[in-house]
Amino acid sequence: MNMRLVFIGVILLLVELYAYQAVKTITRERWILIIYQLVSLLAFAYILYGFSQFDRKVGQNAQSLFTIGLLLLTLIPKLIVAVVLLGEDIFRMFATIINYFTQADSLKEAIPGRRRFISQVAIGLAAIPLTSLLYGMTKGKYNFKVIRQTIFFPDLPDNFDGMTITQFSDVHSGSFDNPEKIQYAVDLINQQKSDIILFTGDIVNTHAKEMHPWIDTFKKIETPKFGKYSILGNHDYGEYVEWPSQTAKNENFAAIKDLHRQIDFKLLLNENVKLKNGGDEIALVGVENWGIKFKQAGDLAKASQGLKKEDFKILMSHDPSHWDAEVQNHENNYHLTLSGHTHGLQFGIEIPGFLKWSPVQYVYKHWAGLYENMGRYIYVNRGFGFHAYPGRVGIWPEITVIQLKKGERVA
Known part of the structure; x- marks a missing residue:
C-alpha cells in the first residue's frame, strides 16, 4: 500500500x-x-x-x-x-x-x-x-431533462395501448442543496400527466435522515391513474459506511423503506402487482437490488410468483447488470425492464442521433437510454440526483416518459 x-x-x-x-x-x-x-x-x-x-x-x-x-x-x-x-x-x-x-x-x-x-x-x-x-x-447538476421514448410490443394488451410511464431514479437526496431546483423537478414530473410513476431506487446516499428535508417536496408528486411504485437501490442498504451495531444498521434500513410510504409510493420488495384496465391487466414486478459486484438481494423468482410466461410484465430492477445476467434471456419473458444506477457516470457527451459516450460504458454494456434484445427492452435512466462528483457534465439529470404502444416497431 x-x-x-x-x-x-x-x-x-x-x-x-x-x-x-x-x-x-x-x-x-x-x-x-x-x-x-x-x-x-x-x-x-x-x-x-x-x-x-x-x-x-x-x-x-x-x-x-x-x-x-x-x-x-x-x-x-x-x-x-x-x-x-x-x-x-x-x-x-x-x-x-x-x-x-x-x-x-x-x-x-x-x-x-x-x-x-x-x-x-x-x-x-x-x-x-x-x-x-x-x-x-x-448548473449542470440541476439541468433536468425530460426524455421521451415510445416502445412497441405486439402482445401489449389492448386496453394498455398508449399507456404512459414516468420513471425517475437515483435521487440521492443527501446530495441536494437547492430546494427550488428540486421543486422544479417535481413539477416537471407532475406536468407529464403519465398513467403511472415509477422510481427505481437509491432514495438516499446512506442515511434515512438525508431524505427528511425533502419528504414534503416529493410528497407533492401527484398520484396518477395506476399509482406510484418504487424499489430499492444499492445505496439504500447502508452498505458503504461503518455502523456502531447491526441494530443501528437495521433500524436505518427500516427507516429508509418507510420513506417510500411517507412520500406515498408503494415499495415493491421482491413482489408484483397487477395493473388492471377494463378487462385487461399487466404485471408490475419489483425486485430488490441485484447487481454484479453489488448487493444481490433481488429475487426474481419470488417477485414473479403467480405470473405466467404470457403475462405482459414490466420489471423494475435498479442495476442494469441484472438484465445482462438474468433477465434478458429469462424463460418467463420480461417485456420491459426499467433501471438506473449508472448515472451515466454524470460525465460524457451526448448528441442525439450522432454520439453517445461516457467512460461508464466500459463498465456497463447498458448504461443510458433504451436497449433491445429479441423483442425485450431495458431502459436505463440517467439519474435524478448526483453522487461523489457534485455535478453533471454532458449527462444531465433525467425524467423519463415512456409510452407503450401495441404493434410492431417501425424500422
Whole structure:
C-alpha cells in the first residue's frame, strides 16, 4: 500500500511540475507565478484536509462532495497539460537524437527549448474540462431533462395501448442543496400527466435522515391513474459506511423503506402487482437490488410468483447488470425492464442521433437510454440526483416518459 501511495505521489508531482512549466513558459510575470503556486498549494492542502476528515461512520456529506469536486477541478486540467507537454518532450528527445546523428559537429544543437505555442495549446485544452466541471457543479447538476421514448410490443394488451410511464431514479437526496431546483423537478414530473410513476431506487446516499428535508417536496408528486411504485437501490442498504451495531444498521434500513410510504409510493420488495384496465391487466414486478459486484438481494423468482410466461410484465430492477445476467434471456419473458444506477457516470457527451459516450460504458454494456434484445427492452435512466462528483457534465439529470404502444416497431 505504501509503494502505491508513493507511486501516486510521484505521478501527481510530475503533473504539477508540467502544469507549472506551461504557465512559466507563457508568462514570466513573477506575481502571476506566485498566485498560481499559492492557489495550487491551497487547493492541494484543502483536498488533503477534506479526505482526512472523511468519516466512514458518516459517509458522503457536503464536505466530501466539495472535496471530490475540487480534486477533479484541480487534477484533470493539469493532467491534460501534462499529457500535451509530455508529448512535446518526446518530440524534443527524438529531434535531439536525429540532430546528433545527422548534423555536423558545428551544427549540432542542444535539446530544443519548450515552445510557447505548445504551452498555450495545452492550457487552452485544459480550460475545456475546467469550465465544464465548474458548470456541472453550479448548473449542470440541476439541468433536468425530460426524455421521451415510445416502445412497441405486439402482445401489449389492448386496453394498455398508449399507456404512459414516468420513471425517475437515483435521487440521492443527501446530495441536494437547492430546494427550488428540486421543486422544479417535481413539477416537471407532475406536468407529464403519465398513467403511472415509477422510481427505481437509491432514495438516499446512506442515511434515512438525508431524505427528511425533502419528504414534503416529493410528497407533492401527484398520484396518477395506476399509482406510484418504487424499489430499492444499492445505496439504500447502508452498505458503504461503518455502523456502531447491526441494530443501528437495521433500524436505518427500516427507516429508509418507510420513506417510500411517507412520500406515498408503494415499495415493491421482491413482489408484483397487477395493473388492471377494463378487462385487461399487466404485471408490475419489483425486485430488490441485484447487481454484479453489488448487493444481490433481488429475487426474481419470488417477485414473479403467480405470473405466467404470457403475462405482459414490466420489471423494475435498479442495476442494469441484472438484465445482462438474468433477465434478458429469462424463460418467463420480461417485456420491459426499467433501471438506473449508472448515472451515466454524470460525465460524457451526448448528441442525439450522432454520439453517445461516457467512460461508464466500459463498465456497463447498458448504461443510458433504451436497449433491445429479441423483442425485450431495458431502459436505463440517467439519474435524478448526483453522487461523489457534485455535478453533471454532458449527462444531465433525467425524467423519463415512456409510452407503450401495441404493434410492431417501425424500422
